Structure formats: structure tokens, C-alpha cells
Amino acid sequence: MKKTLALFAAVALVAGANAEDKIVIKGSDTLGAKMVPQLAEAYKEAGNEVSFEIAAEGSSSAFTNLLAGTADIGMSSRNIKDSEVDEFTAKGMEIKDWIGAYDMIGVIVNENSSIEGLTVEQIEGIFTGDITDWSEVGGDAGPISVYTRNTSSGTYKSFQEMAMNKRDYGADTQKMAGNEQIAEEVAKNANGIGYVGLAYTDKDGIKAVAVNDVELKPENAKDYPIARSLHYYTIDGKLSEAATKFLTWATTDEKAAEIVSRVGFIALSE
Amino acid sequence: MSQTAPTGDNKPNPEAGSVVFKRKGFQFMGLGTQDFIRFFFGGNASLAIIILILICVFLAKEAFMFFPQHHAGLKDYRQSGQEFVDYIGDEIGAHTNLYSSANIAYFAEVNRTSREEDDILRAHRAVLANLENLTSKTWGRFEREVDALEDVGDDLEDLDPAKEEDQPKIAALQEEKERLEKEIVKFRVELKEEVSAAINTNEAWELGVGSDAPPPESLPKLREAVLFEASPEVDEEHPYIAELKAVSKAKKAAAVEEFADFKATLKAMQDVVRPLKSLHSEIRSIASENKAVLVKLSTAADRKEAWIKGAAATKDPDEKARMLAEAEKVVIEAPDYDAMAEPFYEVIPEHAALIAPIDTEMAVLFQQLPDKVETRSAHENLKRAKVYYDRFVKTVAENRENIKGWSHEKPVSAVESVSSFLFGRDWITNSSWHDVYGLLPIFTGSLLISIIALVVAVPFAVSAAIYVNQLAPLREQNFVKPAIEFIEAIPSVVLGFFGILVFGETLRVVSQVEWLQWVPGFPMAERLTILNAGLLLAFMAIPTIFTLTEDALNNIPQALTENSLAMGASKLQTVFRVVVPTAVSGIIAAVLLGFGRIIGETMVVLLVAGNKIKIPDFTEGIGVIAQPTHTMTGIIAQELAEVDAGSLHWRALFMVGMVLFAISLIVNFSAQRVLKRFQKI
Amino acid sequence: MHDQATDPPLQKSENPFQKKITPQKRQDAVVSTVLRMATYFILICAAFIFLDIIRKGAPVVFQTEFPFVNTKFFTDSPETLMTFETEDGTFYKMDFSDYSQWKRDNPEGRIVEEHSHAYSGGGIFGPLVGTALLTIICIIVALFVGLTTAVYLNEYSSKGRFMDMVRLAIMNLAGVPSIVFGLFGLGLFCFVAPVITGEPQERSILNIPLFGGNFLAFQGWGTSMIAGGFTLAVMILPVIIAACEESLKAIPMGFREASLALGATKWQSISKSVLPYAFPGMLTASILGITRVAGETAPIMFTAALAHKDKLPWQDTDSIGGFFSQSVQAMPYHIYTVAARIPQSEYTKPMQFGSVFVFMVLVMCFAALSIFMRINYRKRVKW
Incomplete structure (x- = not known):
């Protein structure tokens, strides 16, 4: 028993010793799969001595990790919910929002589909399960296979708010782990439909449909009905200097903007 | 696992009390070294046992806390009026399903007339897209040159030929322009060649899953049209395609004429429910607001405290004042529940007035739907519409009672909070409306996958075990046994990876094969399905079942087989009439343990099962295996990372873990019981 | 007949x-x-x-030239892979660090058609190291506790209903799904386990004051290597206990009796006459444990694993505590990431299949070793 105690004591040494220059970023898959790793790499390339840890499980995990103190920066592809703000204030923390980029959610179908455009109402019908066949929206007959992100995803939530009138997804929808999985499935399923961030629409086998007759192009960002901003969240007053410097760089520097548009988002300056 | 032969008495402990043999040595509080060693081991053993007990206690604690929280959630659901709104939502949902099926039937009929043209047009799109992919690199370069040429042209326009200092620039740009023009001509030729080469490949003619091939006589023309449109100079439609489009359009227009009555019925169906829909959305937003108030209330006390604490900690007076003001703003008082529910009681008569005519009119309209249709799809959808109509009528009838009896004050019973989890048919999380945690969809998913895996794995594993143990020559035994055991070591994530990147697509391609169409569920539209996951898990379960079955066969007393052989039975007769029947309980235990392994497997199902949270549609019979599903293990892996520790969602996932835990204990325990009976023989 | x-x-x-x-x-x-x-x-x-x-x-x-092995794949950590074309139509494919270098060297090279593929460049050194560390922690803990438990159960404990029940419980726990252990590990090790610290975090559920202003705070170890290692250890504990006990049982009673009869103490007879002979069996058990642990994804998904970490564990910390409290990349989780969470293209394939290949070969080697040892052991040991 003595030894076991000693063992526990040794383990207990693990006193939150975070090295000063480490930045832990957690949250959205939309930001974390492509944009943030590359920003991090470029930031180090620019001569900054920091190290990064990135985990991208979905926007909700940004807030749970910030709340638990296991992340410095939370990435989120949706606005923080009121109830989440409440949780932070309940623990005496205030949250700070940094906008990192703008994104348009593309509604994608198989490239062989005859559908070129949909209205928001039709999209709502399809994703809530009211419309189940392509013929109902003017396509060739065939049962619609709907692919959505998993529930932790910010895209899941913002799509629900922007395109589905806040209604719940139909039970027939398939939940996919990442944007890419959706694109992959839609590319291989002639009757598939899904949504992905703008950065992921440039892939063989899929095409983005126009929504309310507005095409999915960066220059249409203002008119496109399903567009949103991408955020970094931090705890006010608790952010390390290195992390602050990185965020400032990521949201203002020209190089960063170049990377943001390279991965297919719209940089703040544009 | 099974050969735990009894080991005699392992306690030959000589009494060390006698004075003669007393040895001097380390002594502390009357305890010797030996005692300390014993305590050391005993302590570790109890530690291990404590850890294992801790697992159960901890899981149980986290999991069973789910029910009180769930109970509170259900109470909010009722008090906010969301329950009431969902009653009406159900009516609309049933109506929408009915309308949608009828609508599909209508379009199936309309599109039937132009089917041939549509097939060709679809193929046309597919081939064009394929060609574009195949030649995308050259295309990209070509387009860049064209852009560059345009840029040069623009630059030239900006310059003034009259100005002296611009002359050299103009000359340079002219040169560049000529070069680019030449390049472009070159690229055009190159592209043309590439396209005409690409069109001869098989990839170009891949039409995508589930689309019908165009009639063969149209192929030469189609090819010509594609070649024409894919060439870089042309930016217009080939006349053949334009003609097809026109014909298709005309035929559809004619069909629309023909089915005008059908369309009118559909439109009437939609119109009749419109007032109900607007009523629904009205009270829906009221309920949403109510819910927000209730949710805010749940954190109010903590927030207030945090602000006050923060104010006490800060030194800056302005900040302090701000925080205190924020604290002031937090309202902790419970809202007036009666006032919140008032609007819902008020709409009851309005609803009754609305639903009665809808009910009667729908009965009339439903009768007006055509009963004779030509396409199979229309026929099936009308059949489905009938089912939905019955459901609609039933919902409306039930709701008369539900709505009349609804009261926001009716207490939620404890049974309700348990049964709505165990038998709930929906799992909706992160909802803007109301989160629902029902086990049935993920439970049936897990079960279905496991059953398929077992159905596939058991015959193979058991036959292999019988073969290896009873029939194979020794040398073969020594090779096959380790080889199969080896499979067990394949990490599950590797199998999942294989399933998602290789096997899924293979399976789908196989399912398109003509002569396999008798298999239920074929052709499959999805890559990630119950079948895919089931087959991979079967592969994982085979070594477990094989090893344990082999063990069981091994434990059959030699005398039995020898007796049988001596009586003149053939080897196979001995195996099937003596060995296998004797070992049957061992085999059952093996299958049970294999089941335990399959149902607890995570990575394969997370990657491959398709993650659709819905009770599979069993109306398709065995064809259900072509559908995607979600599983208990998969949902934990997918959702746990995103939830707050201690939230209702977190506890729901622990509860799912608890169910898994219970299943595995039951399976293991019964396997051991079965084995015990076997050992008695 | x-x-x-x-x-x-x-x-x-x-x-x-x-x-x-x-x-x-x-x-x-x-x-x-x-x-x-x-x-x-x-x-x-x-x-x-x-x-x-x-x-x-x-x-x-592998590659055709010397040294025949793609060493870069084993010594680099995953990074972004860049593919681009320059204006003259030359196609380049390089890791992000090389790409930045290239850009510095060719400032005037105009890049067209640029694509990036996250996690698809570099190598798999980081995940390999992470998996090795997790496995080592797990095996040390599991063997220590498992072995001593088995010795107690088999050598010291008295026979009886209680001990039978304990054994039955251990056997039953061996079949519990790994994800359930992941749940447990997350709840216990990441959120509740004790830590000695000067400033307990908000989430700590109990703070016991210690000397020098320190607290023993039950705030959990967070998502960390050690939480993952312990979770895995708890997961294979039942298997290790059962296997060790099995190999102890296989030692004939006569060995102990002979030793005791010669006047050896209980501990002497265990350490000299029992453990050495049970050693090969236990070794087999631990290798089997390694095989199982290294391949597990579900328990470390929430307790230890990270998708991206650009420093190796020892570069990232200045204290032992810090070393163990950091998250790590791990092979199975890396495979999960590249299989399901990143954009797929022909350029991601090498990383995907390369990782899976290396991982599979490693795990298979351990599996083969344990199978080989068991067969050998069975052949050799005949009392």
C-alpha cells in the first residue's frame, strides 16, 4: 500500500506545468482540419518560438475545453450560445470573441445531379426530412440521401439556424465526422446531398448548388443566405502572451490572410 | 479461458509459533518481514479490486444521475409548453409525410414519359464531368493562358500608342500576346487530343451509382455531342442535346396536363393544412421563449454568485460597479408557470376548430388520389401514402385526448423518465428545440450489426475450429491455428480504415453486379452500411469464436472419440454425432463471448456504420442491411468529446455506457454458466 | 455399421x-x-x-535506393503537405517546411494551382513516440498491479467463496467494451484524480491542504499521457491478472512444497521456486497486453490523444510532471484522423496507407512474438 501511495504521489506531481510557449487550440473541425494547422505552421515559419497542440472535435468542444481549462484558444464555427455564456459567467469567466475568417456553407450534390439550384425552403424540407425524393425539387427521381455533420459541429448548428428555420434534422440524416467525409460520400452517391464549408467544395465529384439563385462564390458572400463567421474564443484576462500574439497575427497579418484564402475561407480584409 | 484445472491446496503454511524454530529478524509492531510482504501483495490485490469496483461505482454514479436530470428536462419540456406544441407538430408531420409520398408518386408519373431522354441527358452530364476530371490539369493550364491573354489585352488598352515612352512596353506586350496566342492554339490541339483519348477510357463512361444507362442506340450520338462540347473552342450546346432537352420538356409539359387532377389534389392537400401550420409556428416561438427562460433559470444562482465573487476580487472600482450591476440583473425567481402556459390553453378551441375540417377534407382528398398508376415508384409511394394517411388519422384522433388532457402542471412520473430513455425512439442532441435521449435507435443499430456479424462469423469460425481440431493433419494445424489467432491482433482502427477506404467501395461495386440482384438490399447506394460494418466485425469475431470453440473441442475426453471410432463410426460421424454435440455448450459459450466482443467494438462501427441515428426501416425485410445506422459504442465515441462534464448529455452517454457494461456482464456471465454445465459432463 | x-x-x-x-x-x-x-x-x-x-x-x-527505407517517414512528425504548380507547368509536392524554404529560395516563382493537404506530409515519428509512451506507462502500471494481484490471489489468499467471486468479477471485467473503460478513464483520471498543486483549479472537487501552501486537489490530470496510460492499464488489468494467475497455477505444487520443506520462508519459496518458472508465461501475457493496448483507440480518444502536436513530448516540457501531463499523438488516433477527418485525395493516400502499414506491422510483430512464445513455452515446459 505504501508503494501505491508513493505512486500516487509521483503522479500527483503533475501540477499543471504548462510550458510558457505552448498554445493549445481545440474546437471546430471546420477551422481545425485545415486552416489552423497551416496558420500555426506559417506562424512558426515566421520566426516565432512557440509550439502548438491542436484537436478538432467540433465547436462545442471549444467551450467545454475552455471551461475545463484544457485549452488556451477555442475554435468555433458558430457563435457562442447564450447558455454557454451563462456557464462561463457562472464560473466567473468572461469570454472574448475574435473573428478569424468568414465562411459560406455550400450545399453540395453529386456532380451528375441535374439540380443546379435550391431555395432555402427546399433545403429546409430536405434536411428536416419533409422532402424525401429528388423529383419533389425538380430533379430526376431518386430517394435523397442526406449527409450532415455530427452534433458537436458548429456547422451542424449554424446550418440549422440559417437554412432550416431552427428545426431539427430529420431522422434519416447521416452524421459524418468531418466536412471531408460528407464530400466523399456525396461524391460517391448520385442521390446524395450535404453541406460543407466553402473550403471543401473544390473537390472532384461534387458540385455546390446555388441557394436562392445566389451562387457559391467568395464574391457573393454578402448575398449568399448561408454564410457565417468563424471565431476564436478565449477567456478574457487568462490568455498567455504567446497565444495573444498568435491570435493577433492570425487575424490581422497579411500572410495569415493569404493562408485563410488559400484554404478556401474569406479573410477579414476581403 | 476455460482450462482452469483445480490446483490442490495452496496453503501449506507451517505453524511458525513454536519457540524452538523462532527466527530473529526484522520485527515491527510484532509483524515480521513475511507479513509485510504478504501485506504488500494483499494491498496491491485489494487496490486492483478497488479499481475494478470503482469502475462499476463510478459508472453507475454518473449514469444513474442521468435520471433525475432527465426528469427535470422533461418537466421543463412540459412546463414550457413544448410538449403541447409537439402534439400539433405531430399532426403536421404526419400530414407532411403523406403529402410527400403522394408528391413523389406524382412526379414519378410525370417523369415517366420523358424517361428515355432524361437517361441520356443524365449520362451526358456524367460523361462530361468525367472528361473534365480526366483532363483537369491541361484545362487548368489552358484557362490560365486564356486569362493571361486577357490581362495582356487589358494592359495594352491602358497604354497609349501615341505616347513615346510607352512604345517599348507596347512592343513587349505585343510580343507576349503573340506568344500566348500561339500557346493557346497549341493547348487547344493538346486538349482536343486529350479529350478524344479520354473518351475512350472506361472512366469516362462511369455513370455513377443508381443511374440507368442510356439506350445503346443513343450512344454514338451522345459520344459525338460530348466530344463537341468538351472541345475548348465551343461554348454552346450540341444540337442533339438541345433537342433532347426540348423533347423532354415538351413531354413533361404534356404529362403535367394529363395529371392536372392529381396536381390539383396535391395542391388542395397543401392548402388545407396551411392555417394549422401558421398556428403551430406561432405557438412554437412562444414555447421556445418559455424554454429559454427556464434554461436561464437553471444557471441563475451560480451566475449571480460568480458576479458577486468577481466584484469582491477586483480592485478597479468601475469594474466592480459593472459586475455588481450584472449581478443585480440576474433574476433567480421562478417565473409564473401559469402565465407561461396560458397561451396554449387559449389556442385549444382554435385548434379544435381548425383540425376538424382538415380531418374531413383530407378524407375526401385522400380518396381523390389516383389508384391506378403506371410506374412502380408511384405505386409504392401511394401505398406508403396510405400508411401515412392512417397514421395521420390516428394522430388526429389521439391528439383529441392528448390536447384535452394536457396540463402544464401534470407531474412527470419517475417511470416516464426511465422509460422514455429505454424505449425512446429518437436521439436528438444539441437541438434548438428539445433534446431527446432515446436508446432504441442506437440499440437496434448495435444489435443488428452484431447479429449480421454473428450470422456470418459463426459458420466460418465453427467449421474452421472443427476442421482444425478434428480433421486437419498436425502440420496443417500448426499453421492454421496461429494464423487465425493472428487475425485477432489486427487493430480495430486498421479494419475500420480498410472498411472506409477499400471495402465499402468494393462492396458497393459488387452490389451493382447484375446477377447478384437477388440479394436483399442490393444494389446499395451507400458505402457505409450495416452490412459493411457487420462483415468487418464478423472478421474480427472469427478468431475469438474459433479459439474458444477449438478449446471446447479439445476438452472432449479422448475416450469418447475413441469409443465412437472403435464402434466403427467414420471420422465425420464421430465428429458430428459425438464430439460436436458434447461440446455444444462450449460452442454456445464461444458464440456468446464473440457476441460480447462485437457489440463492444467501437472504431469499426464509428468509421463504417454510416452514423444515421434512426431505427432501421424493417419494412424492407433483410434489405435493411443496406441502410446505414448508428451504434451505442459509436455514439459515445462521437459525442463524448463535445459535451460538458456533468451535463444531461454527458450523463446520457454514461447511461449508454452503463447499458453496454450491463450487456457485456450478462453475456460473460451466461457464457460462464453455460461453460460450467459443460464442464460437468 | x-x-x-x-x-x-x-x-x-x-x-x-x-x-x-x-x-x-x-x-x-x-x-x-x-x-x-x-x-x-x-x-x-x-x-x-x-x-x-x-x-x-x-x-x-521502402524505396529502391539506399538506404531502402524512407527514413524521413520515421523521423518526421505529421505536417501539412503542399502541392502546387508553377507557371511553367512544373508540379511540386513538398512538406510545409520545405515549401516555405522553397518560397524563400524562389521569390519570383509564380505559383498557380496550389493545394494543401493537412496531416498528409512529414512522417509518423510523433504518433509512434506517443503510442510507445502510452504503452510503456500502461504496461508498467498494469504489470505491477496485475502481477502482485495474481501472486496474492494464487499464493497467499485463502480459498473460499469470496475469492471465487473476486475471480469471477475479474473474468467478467475482461469482456467489458474498451469504450466503457474510456468513459471511466475520462471521468476518473481526467476529472477527479488527485494532483499536488499550488493553485487548485476551479473544477477541483476537493482540496486537501498540504505543507508549503500546496494542495492535494482532486481536479484530475486532464487530457494527458498519464491519464491515457492509466486508462489503458485498467482496461488490460483483468487480462493480465488472469494470464499471470494462469501461469502461476501451472507451476506444480511440489515446487513450493519442496522449497518450504527445506526451510525456506514463504517469500523465499515464491521468489526462488515459483516466480522464475512462471516468468515466461507472464512475459507472454505482457506482450499480449502490449498488442492489445497499442491497437486500442477508443479509450485514448478522450483521455490522451491529440490530432496535431508539433513538438515531441520531451521537447515540450521542463519538468517530469509536465512530461506526463501533456497530451500526445498516438498511432491509432492518427490513423483515425487521416482516415475520416481530413480531405482525401491522391496525395493523402501515402500518409494513410503508410501509417496503417507501419502500425499494422508493428502490432503484428508483437502478436507474432506472443504467439510464437506461447507455442514455444507449451512445447518446452513439461513438468
Whole structure:
């Protein structure tokens, strides 16, 4: 028993010793799969001595990790919910929002589909399960296979708010782990439909449909009905200097903007 | 696992009390070294046992806390009026399903007339897209040159030929322009060649899953049209395609004429429910607001405290004042529940007035739907519409009672909070409306996958075990046994990876094969399905079942087989009439343990099962295996990372873990019981 | 029996010992062939999976020139892969660090058609190290606790209903799904386990003041290497206990009795006459444990693993505590990331299949070793 105690004591040494220059970023898959790793790499390339840890499980995990103190920066592809703000204030923390980029959610179908455009109402019908066949929206007959992100995803939530009138997804929808999985499935399923961030629409086998007759192009960002901003969240007053410097760089520097548009988002300056 | 032969008495402990043999040595509080060693081991053993007990206690604690929280959630659901709104939502949902099926039937009929043209047009799109992919690199370069040429042209326009200092620039740009023009001509030729080469490949003619091939006589023309449109100079439609489009359009227009009555019925169906829909959305937003108030209330006390604490900690007076003001703003008082529910009681008569005519009119309209249709799809959808109509009528009838009896004050019973989890048919999380945690969809998913895996794995594993143990020559035994055991070591994530990147697509391609169409569920539209996951898990379960079955066969007393052989039975007769029947309980235990392994497997199902949270549609019979599903293990892996520790969602996932835990204990325990009976023989 | 009755009488010219093909024998042969085919079908499936992964993965790892192994794949950590084309149509594919270098070297090179593929460049050193560390922590903890428990259960404890129940419970826990252990590990090690710290965090559920202003705070170890290692250890504990006890049981009673009769103490007889002979069995058990642990994804998903970490564990910290409290990349989680969470293209394939190939070969080596050792052990040890 003595030894076991000693063992526990040794383990207990693990006193939150975070090295000063480490930045832990957690949250959205939309930001974390492509944009943030590359920003991090470029930031180090620019001569900054920091190290990064990135985990991208979905926007909700940004807030749970910030709340638990296991992340410095939370990435989120949706606005923080009121109830989440409440949780932070309940623990005496205030949250700070940094906008990192703008994104348009593309509604994608198989490239062989005859559908070129949909209205928001039709999209709502399809994703809530009211419309189940392509013929109902003017396509060739065939049962619609709907692919959505998993529930932790910010895209899941913002799509629900922007395109589905806040209604719940139909039970027939398939939940996919990442944007890419959706694109992959839609590319291989002639009757598939899904949504992905703008950065992921440039892939063989899929095409983005126009929504309310507005095409999915960066220059249409203002008119496109399903567009949103991408955020970094931090705890006010608790952010390390290195992390602050990185965020400032990521949201203002020209190089960063170049990377943001390279991965297919719209940089703040544009 | 099974050969735990009894080991005699392992306690030959000589009494060390006698004075003669007393040895001097380390002594502390009357305890010797030996005692300390014993305590050391005993302590570790109890530690291990404590850890294992801790697992159960901890899981149980986290999991069973789910029910009180769930109970509170259900109470909010009722008090906010969301329950009431969902009653009406159900009516609309049933109506929408009915309308949608009828609508599909209508379009199936309309599109039937132009089917041939549509097939060709679809193929046309597919081939064009394929060609574009195949030649995308050259295309990209070509387009860049064209852009560059345009840029040069623009630059030239900006310059003034009259100005002296611009002359050299103009000359340079002219040169560049000529070069680019030449390049472009070159690229055009190159592209043309590439396209005409690409069109001869098989990839170009891949039409995508589930689309019908165009009639063969149209192929030469189609090819010509594609070649024409894919060439870089042309930016217009080939006349053949334009003609097809026109014909298709005309035929559809004619069909629309023909089915005008059908369309009118559909439109009437939609119109009749419109007032109900607007009523629904009205009270829906009221309920949403109510819910927000209730949710805010749940954190109010903590927030207030945090602000006050923060104010006490800060030194800056302005900040302090701000925080205190924020604290002031937090309202902790419970809202007036009666006032919140008032609007819902008020709409009851309005609803009754609305639903009665809808009910009667729908009965009339439903009768007006055509009963004779030509396409199979229309026929099936009308059949489905009938089912939905019955459901609609039933919902409306039930709701008369539900709505009349609804009261926001009716207490939620404890049974309700348990049964709505165990038998709930929906799992909706992160909802803007109301989160629902029902086990049935993920439970049936897990079960279905496991059953398929077992159905596939058991015959193979058991036959292999019988073969290896009873029939194979020794040398073969020594090779096959380790080889199969080896499979067990394949990490599950590797199998999942294989399933998602290789096997899924293979399976789908196989399912398109003509002569396999008798298999239920074929052709499959999805890559990630119950079948895919089931087959991979079967592969994982085979070594477990094989090893344990082999063990069981091994434990059959030699005398039995020898007796049988001596009586003149053939080897196979001995195996099937003596060995296998004797070992049957061992085999059952093996299958049970294999089941335990399959149902607890995570990575394969997370990657491959398709993650659709819905009770599979069993109306398709065995064809259900072509559908995607979600599983208990998969949902934990997918959702746990995103939830707050201690939230209702977190506890729901622990509860799912608890169910898994219970299943595995039951399976293991019964396997051991079965084995015990076997050992008695 | 009845076969003989219906057989035609022997013809004189025939050899009486000649094998006869009776219908029964024909049936035997058919059934036996069917069983054999089922057996080999399993092996063919396995071979297909292996060969497919080897075919696609081996080219990533091996190369035709010296040193024949793609060392970069083993010494770099995952990073972004860049593919781009310059204006003159030359196509480049390089890791992000090389890409930045290239850009510095060719400032005027105009890049067109640029694509990036996250996690698809570099190598797999980080995940390999992470998996190794997790496995080592897990095996040390599990063997220490498991071995001593087995010794107690088999050598010291008295026989009785209680001990039988304990054994039964341990056996049963061996079958609990790994994800359930992941749940438990997350709840206990990441959120509740005790830590000595000067400033307990908000989430700590109990703070016990210690000397020097420190607290023993029950705030959990967070998502960390040690939480993952312990979770894995708890997961294989039942397996290790059962296996160690099995190998202790296999030692004949006579060994202990002889030792005790010669006047050895209990501990002397255990340490000199029992443990050395049980050692090979325990070694096999621990290697089996390694095989199982290294391949597990579900328990470390929430407790230890990270998708991206650009420093190796020892570069990132200045204290032992810090070393163990950091998250790590791990092979299985890395495979999960590249298989399901990143954009797929032909450029991501090398990383995907390369990782899977290396990982599979590693795990398989351990598995082969344990199978080989067990067979060898069974052959050698005959009391």
C-alpha cells in the first residue's frame, strides 16, 4: 500500500506545468482540419518560438475545453450560445470573441445531379426530412440521401439556424465526422446531398448548388443566405502572451490572410 | 479461458509459533518481514479490486444521475409548453409525410414519359464531368493562358500608342500576346487530343451509382455531342442535346396536363393544412421563449454568485460597479408557470376548430388520389401514402385526448423518465428545440450489426475450429491455428480504415453486379452500411469464436472419440454425432463471448456504420442491411468529446455506457454458466 | 455399421485391405472439404486485407535506393503537405517546411494551382513516440498491479467463496467494451484524480491542504499521457491478472512444497521456486497486453490523444510532471484522423496507407512474438 501511495504521489506531481510557449487550440473541425494547422505552421515559419497542440472535435468542444481549462484558444464555427455564456459567467469567466475568417456553407450534390439550384425552403424540407425524393425539387427521381455533420459541429448548428428555420434534422440524416467525409460520400452517391464549408467544395465529384439563385462564390458572400463567421474564443484576462500574439497575427497579418484564402475561407480584409 | 484445472491446496503454511524454530529478524509492531510482504501483495490485490469496483461505482454514479436530470428536462419540456406544441407538430408531420409520398408518386408519373431522354441527358452530364476530371490539369493550364491573354489585352488598352515612352512596353506586350496566342492554339490541339483519348477510357463512361444507362442506340450520338462540347473552342450546346432537352420538356409539359387532377389534389392537400401550420409556428416561438427562460433559470444562482465573487476580487472600482450591476440583473425567481402556459390553453378551441375540417377534407382528398398508376415508384409511394394517411388519422384522433388532457402542471412520473430513455425512439442532441435521449435507435443499430456479424462469423469460425481440431493433419494445424489467432491482433482502427477506404467501395461495386440482384438490399447506394460494418466485425469475431470453440473441442475426453471410432463410426460421424454435440455448450459459450466482443467494438462501427441515428426501416425485410445506422459504442465515441462534464448529455452517454457494461456482464456471465454445465459432463 | 451390411460381398480378386470408397466416405470427403474451404476462406480474407495494405503502404516506407527505407517517414512528425504548380507547368509536392524554404529560395516563382493537404506530409515519428509512451506507462502500471494481484490471489489468499467471486468479477471485467473503460478513464483520471498543486483549479472537487501552501486537489490530470496510460492499464488489468494467475497455477505444487520443506520462508519459496518458472508465461501475457493496448483507440480518444502536436513530448516540457501531463499523438488516433477527418485525395493516400502499414506491422510483430512464445513455452515446459 505504501508503494501505491508513493505512486500516487509521483503522479500527483503533475501540477499543471504548462510550458510558457505552448498554445493549445481545440474546437471546430471546420477551422481545425485545415486552416489552423497551416496558420500555426506559417506562424512558426515566421520566426516565432512557440509550439502548438491542436484537436478538432467540433465547436462545442471549444467551450467545454475552455471551461475545463484544457485549452488556451477555442475554435468555433458558430457563435457562442447564450447558455454557454451563462456557464462561463457562472464560473466567473468572461469570454472574448475574435473573428478569424468568414465562411459560406455550400450545399453540395453529386456532380451528375441535374439540380443546379435550391431555395432555402427546399433545403429546409430536405434536411428536416419533409422532402424525401429528388423529383419533389425538380430533379430526376431518386430517394435523397442526406449527409450532415455530427452534433458537436458548429456547422451542424449554424446550418440549422440559417437554412432550416431552427428545426431539427430529420431522422434519416447521416452524421459524418468531418466536412471531408460528407464530400466523399456525396461524391460517391448520385442521390446524395450535404453541406460543407466553402473550403471543401473544390473537390472532384461534387458540385455546390446555388441557394436562392445566389451562387457559391467568395464574391457573393454578402448575398449568399448561408454564410457565417468563424471565431476564436478565449477567456478574457487568462490568455498567455504567446497565444495573444498568435491570435493577433492570425487575424490581422497579411500572410495569415493569404493562408485563410488559400484554404478556401474569406479573410477579414476581403 | 476455460482450462482452469483445480490446483490442490495452496496453503501449506507451517505453524511458525513454536519457540524452538523462532527466527530473529526484522520485527515491527510484532509483524515480521513475511507479513509485510504478504501485506504488500494483499494491498496491491485489494487496490486492483478497488479499481475494478470503482469502475462499476463510478459508472453507475454518473449514469444513474442521468435520471433525475432527465426528469427535470422533461418537466421543463412540459412546463414550457413544448410538449403541447409537439402534439400539433405531430399532426403536421404526419400530414407532411403523406403529402410527400403522394408528391413523389406524382412526379414519378410525370417523369415517366420523358424517361428515355432524361437517361441520356443524365449520362451526358456524367460523361462530361468525367472528361473534365480526366483532363483537369491541361484545362487548368489552358484557362490560365486564356486569362493571361486577357490581362495582356487589358494592359495594352491602358497604354497609349501615341505616347513615346510607352512604345517599348507596347512592343513587349505585343510580343507576349503573340506568344500566348500561339500557346493557346497549341493547348487547344493538346486538349482536343486529350479529350478524344479520354473518351475512350472506361472512366469516362462511369455513370455513377443508381443511374440507368442510356439506350445503346443513343450512344454514338451522345459520344459525338460530348466530344463537341468538351472541345475548348465551343461554348454552346450540341444540337442533339438541345433537342433532347426540348423533347423532354415538351413531354413533361404534356404529362403535367394529363395529371392536372392529381396536381390539383396535391395542391388542395397543401392548402388545407396551411392555417394549422401558421398556428403551430406561432405557438412554437412562444414555447421556445418559455424554454429559454427556464434554461436561464437553471444557471441563475451560480451566475449571480460568480458576479458577486468577481466584484469582491477586483480592485478597479468601475469594474466592480459593472459586475455588481450584472449581478443585480440576474433574476433567480421562478417565473409564473401559469402565465407561461396560458397561451396554449387559449389556442385549444382554435385548434379544435381548425383540425376538424382538415380531418374531413383530407378524407375526401385522400380518396381523390389516383389508384391506378403506371410506374412502380408511384405505386409504392401511394401505398406508403396510405400508411401515412392512417397514421395521420390516428394522430388526429389521439391528439383529441392528448390536447384535452394536457396540463402544464401534470407531474412527470419517475417511470416516464426511465422509460422514455429505454424505449425512446429518437436521439436528438444539441437541438434548438428539445433534446431527446432515446436508446432504441442506437440499440437496434448495435444489435443488428452484431447479429449480421454473428450470422456470418459463426459458420466460418465453427467449421474452421472443427476442421482444425478434428480433421486437419498436425502440420496443417500448426499453421492454421496461429494464423487465425493472428487475425485477432489486427487493430480495430486498421479494419475500420480498410472498411472506409477499400471495402465499402468494393462492396458497393459488387452490389451493382447484375446477377447478384437477388440479394436483399442490393444494389446499395451507400458505402457505409450495416452490412459493411457487420462483415468487418464478423472478421474480427472469427478468431475469438474459433479459439474458444477449438478449446471446447479439445476438452472432449479422448475416450469418447475413441469409443465412437472403435464402434466403427467414420471420422465425420464421430465428429458430428459425438464430439460436436458434447461440446455444444462450449460452442454456445464461444458464440456468446464473440457476441460480447462485437457489440463492444467501437472504431469499426464509428468509421463504417454510416452514423444515421434512426431505427432501421424493417419494412424492407433483410434489405435493411443496406441502410446505414448508428451504434451505442459509436455514439459515445462521437459525442463524448463535445459535451460538458456533468451535463444531461454527458450523463446520457454514461447511461449508454452503463447499458453496454450491463450487456457485456450478462453475456460473460451466461457464457460462464453455460461453460460450467459443460464442464460437468 | 450398416454400411458394411449393405456392402456387396468381397470379390476374390481384390485385395482385402484395399481402401473402399463407400458413400459414407464420399460424404465424409465432401463435408471435410467444405470445412476446409471455410477455414481457408478466412485465411484468404485475412491475406487479402494484409496484401492490400502492404501493396499500398510498403511503397511509402521502402524505396529502391539506399538506404531502402524512407527514413524521413520515421523521423518526421505529421505536417501539412503542399502541392502546387508553377507557371511553367512544373508540379511540386513538398512538406510545409520545405515549401516555405522553397518560397524563400524562389521569390519570383509564380505559383498557380496550389493545394494543401493537412496531416498528409512529414512522417509518423510523433504518433509512434506517443503510442510507445502510452504503452510503456500502461504496461508498467498494469504489470505491477496485475502481477502482485495474481501472486496474492494464487499464493497467499485463502480459498473460499469470496475469492471465487473476486475471480469471477475479474473474468467478467475482461469482456467489458474498451469504450466503457474510456468513459471511466475520462471521468476518473481526467476529472477527479488527485494532483499536488499550488493553485487548485476551479473544477477541483476537493482540496486537501498540504505543507508549503500546496494542495492535494482532486481536479484530475486532464487530457494527458498519464491519464491515457492509466486508462489503458485498467482496461488490460483483468487480462493480465488472469494470464499471470494462469501461469502461476501451472507451476506444480511440489515446487513450493519442496522449497518450504527445506526451510525456506514463504517469500523465499515464491521468489526462488515459483516466480522464475512462471516468468515466461507472464512475459507472454505482457506482450499480449502490449498488442492489445497499442491497437486500442477508443479509450485514448478522450483521455490522451491529440490530432496535431508539433513538438515531441520531451521537447515540450521542463519538468517530469509536465512530461506526463501533456497530451500526445498516438498511432491509432492518427490513423483515425487521416482516415475520416481530413480531405482525401491522391496525395493523402501515402500518409494513410503508410501509417496503417507501419502500425499494422508493428502490432503484428508483437502478436507474432506472443504467439510464437506461447507455442514455444507449451512445447518446452513439461513438468
